[in-house]
Amino acid sequence: DAGVTQSPTHLIKTRGQQVTLRCSPKSGHDTVSWYQQALGQGPQFIFQYYEEEERQRGNFPDRFSGHQFPNYSSELNVNALLLGDSALYLCASKPPGLAGGYEQFFGPGTRLTVL
């Protein structure tokens, strides 16, 4: 089992451009969450996808959007990039079901640099 995978590993963009990041969840997981981690800070929740719908969203502008595909993989899109969008973007997946406590699995992240 490859666990959660993300691509690309690193990305450099310029202000105003658009970017798409990709995530494949752990096998058997159906829910994908995205987090942004600025340097020296803890990860911040962007949104979560379940059954191809955005189920919950954090305090991020509409420039941040996403998609989930029938195979549960997900994309994060960021439009009109700002310098402040430079961060490590993390994807996490969880297994089906909501009852009780469970482990979420994180990918290695995509390092986005906006120049």
Next chain:
Amino acid sequence: DAKTTQPPSMDCAEGRAANLPCNHSTISGNEYVYWYRQIHSQGPQYIIHGLKNNETNEMASLIITEDRKSSTLILPHATLRDTAVYYCIVTNAGGTSYGKLTFGQGTILTVHP
């Protein structure tokens, strides 16, 4: 989700137990305590979670006070590879939070030779 308070940094000698405290005085009855850690430039790694009772797994032990207002993560025999940022998170695993994790600043644990 309940707010957590952790010391910004701690040191530990290799081979000794590392005890990382966390305060979560506003925790509600259906909220779990989770611990994750993040080794430099990697994604966070799940360590352990608990609701009321103390928990132990191959990585660590979690001690939750009877009133559930604080907890301690114990790494019984710390190694240099345990140097990382440790996050204590309180969340309702199901329900309206859907497992959203709210990370604070965490505790930077440095294990010394």
